[in-house]
Amino acid sequence: MPFAAAITAGGQSRRFGSDKAAARLEGRTLLEHVAASLAGCPLRLLIAPPGRYALPGWQGVPDTRPGEGPLAALEAALQAAQAEVGPGWLAFAGVDMPRLTPRYWETLARARTPDALAVLALDAEGRPQPLAALYHTDLLPHVTARLEAGERRLRAAARPESTVVVPPHVLEAVSPDALRNVNTPADLAALGKAEQ
Ligand SMILES: Nc1nc2c(ncn2[C@@H]2O[C@H](COP(=O)(O)OP(=O)(O)OP(=O)(O)O)[C@@H](O)[C@H]2O)c(=O)[nH]1
Ligand SMILES: [Mg+2]
Numbered sequence: 001m002p003f004a005a006a007i008t009a010g011g012q013s014r015r016f017g018s019d020k021a022a023a024r025l026e027g028r029t030l031l032e033h034v035a036a037s038l039a040g041c042p043l044r045l046l047i048a049p050p051g052r053y054a055l056p057g058w059q060g061v062p063d064t065r066p067g068e069g070p071l072a073a074l075e076a077a078l079q080a081a082q083a084e085v086g087p088g089w090l091a092f093a094g095v096d097m098p099r100l101t102p103r104y105w106e107t108l109a110r111a112r113t114p115d116a117l118a119v120l121a122l123d124a125e126g127r128p129q130p131l132a133a134l135y136h137t138d139l140l141p142h143v144t145a146r147l148e149a150g151e152r153r154l155r156a157a158a159r160p161e162s163t164v165v166v167p168p169h170v171l172e173a174v175s176p177d178a179l180r181n182v183n184t185p186a187d188l189a190a191l192g193k194a195e196q
Contacts, residue, residue, distance in 0.1 A: 001105055003089035003134065005041035006077035007034055008070050009048040010063050011095070015183045021053065022094040023188055030182060031055065033098035040102060043085050047073045065147065070094070071153040074135065075143045082137040094131040098191065099177035107174050109136050111166050120160035121166045123179050128165055130154040132179065 009031060013020040021031040028036075035055055038044060046058040049066065061080045065072035074092055081090045089112070092104050108119045120128040131154060139157060140177045164192040169180060182188045 001038070001040045001091070001102065001109065003041060003091055003109065004043040004045065004085055005038035005079040005091045005093070006045040006047055006061075006074075006081065007031065007038070007058070007093050007095060008073035008077065008094045008131075009046055010066065011070075011071055016185060016188075019073070020182055020188075023182070025098050025188065025192060028098075030098045030188075031095050034093050034095055034100055037100035037102055037105060038091055038093065041091060043081060045080050047077050047080075059179070069152045070131065071143065071152055071157060072147055074154065074157055075140065075147060078135065078137050078140045078143065086142055086160060087137045090135050090137065092131070092133055092135055093131070093182065097132050097178070097180065097184040098182070099175070099180045100132055101175045101178060104132070104175035104178040105134075105172065108166055108169060111164050113164055115160040115162060116164045119164045119166065120158055121171055121179065122168050124168050128155065128158070128163075129148065129179055130157060133158070 022029050030162050044058045045061045046055055047061050050062050060074055063073055064076045111119050117139045119134040122131055143157050179190055
């Protein structure tokens with residue numbers, strides 16, 4: 001996978017009740033599951049408070065606006081990626097999507113067009129998923145401007161005119177559970193049961 005990767009892991013896991021990045025599923029933490037899906041990326045960034053996690057092969061990057069949420073974390077990730085490897089694409093993921101796979105990311109990568117600056121998958125209800133998406137570093141000025149204007153929703157990062165979406169039937173064929181996410185202990189229990 002010829003693009004940089006960032007996992008955003010600076011949340012408080014309030015709904016989960018304890019650090020969900022460290023919660024276990026099938027012998028690995030949720031954070032390790034997500035990291036495995038992106039292990040083939042040449043630059044791997046973990047956007048989190050310094051010292052909170054040790055993830056071999058991943059470079060810790062502190063939030064530039066700590067506690068301001070995933071849109072601010074995307075800004076930090078795009079800045080770090082641009083500084084490390086120059087302009088290009090970044091795979092951006094939360095800690096709580098343990099069914100992401102390399103094929104999911106490859107499918108998004110294949111959907112890129114010359115004019116696109118973001119690639120988002122649509123869930124089964126047709127909603128774009130900004131937390132397991134590709135963003136180009138050229139979005140950085142837009143992301144910073146939105147943050148400066150008070151915006152905090154991650155879905156504000158992608159601009160409609162430069163966003164490509166991947167329809168559900170395409171993902172269903174390659175990585176059907178990729179968008180399953182864990183906000184509560186019940187979500188985690190349901191994921192574990194789904195395989196049995
Ligand atoms: N770096 C960074 N990541 C964040 C921040 N806030 C949330 N995240 C991450 O964004 C992703 C999606 O956020 P949520 O699912 O809401 O996770 P959360 O905020 O820890 O959980 P709740 O407290 O229940 O909302 C997770 O991977 C979080 O770790 C932040 O301020 N900085
Ligand atoms: Mg949250």
